[in-house]
Amino acid sequence: MENAAETIGANPLLARSCAYYHDIGKGRNPLYFGENQKGENRHDGLAPAMSAVIIKRHVTEGLEMARQYRLPKLVADAIPQHHGTRTVGFFFHKALKEQEGKEGAPPIDESIYRYPGPKPQFREAALVMIADAVEASTRSMPDPTSAKLHAQVQKIINIIFSEGQLDECDLTLKDLNLISQSFLHTLEGIYHTRPVYPAGAMGGGKSGSPLMMAPAPVKPEAKDTKVRTAGMS
Numbered sequence: 001m002e003n004a005a006e007t008i009g010a011n012p013l014l015a016r017s018c019a020y021y022h023d024i025g026k027g028r029n030p031l032y033f034g035e036n037q038k039g040e041n042r043h044d045g046l047a048p049a050m051s052a053v054i055i056k057r058h059v060t061e062g063l064e065m066a067r068q069y070r071l072p073k074l075v076a077d078a079i080p081q082h083h084g085t086r087t088v089g090f091f092f093h094k095a096l097k098e099q100e101g102k103e104g105a106p107p108i109d110e111s112i113y114r115y116p117g118p119k120p121q122f123r124e125a126a127l128v129m130i131a132d133a134v135e136a137s138t139r140s141m142p143d144p145t146s147a148k149l150h151a152q153v154q155k156i157i158n159i160i161f162s163e164g165q166l167d168e169c170d171l172t173l174k175d176l177n178l179i180s181q182s183f184l185h186t187l188e189g190i191y192h193t194r195p196v197y198p199a200g201a202m203g204g205g206k207s208g209s210p211l212m213m214a215p216a217p218v219k220p221e222a223k224d225t226k227v228r229t230a231g232m233s
Helices: 002-007 012-021 024-028 048-068 073-081 089-099 123-138 146-162 173-191 222-232
Strands: none
Touching (some): 012 073, 012 123, 024 048, 048 073, 123 146, 146 173
């Protein structure tokens, strides 16, 4: 996030602060959010519309907490702006799926599933929006190669741009390209992407010999062990 901000001439400290606090409202009902769930999903027994209301509530509750703890205005502004007027996509599409084949059913009220905004008004808030969407979409990606990550980052940026979410901040197309490159570099560091080697390419000069032998483990001296143990207590 900070690297991307520096690349486009935005404020890296502000971007970092917005990233820290953009989802503080989730702390009020943490078990309704996927990153805090282990096994049980409390949304399984809820209608999609109710789930969307609960998810959207973390924005209003985040703003309440920002006022309570007197966060700087721009940091607080990023709480609603990082969602803009996007939809709570998972539950919106779940509602559409459930309605398939039901003749005479009333049309889905899209406003229930759409965040109220505003759209990002400054570049750092837009960075949080893009980073949030990129992180969520790549978290469970199988086999995250460099090519797949690049394609996904570009896809997310294109979707956000085409939705008009960036219309009210001063990001340029050049900025978006630099952001894409910066995020890709960060993701490659997180997922440690490596080129796919052909069969036998990891062999050494002789048939069956490894390219590099692993060194034998070194037994630490007794004095060093005591120091390490004391430091962990």
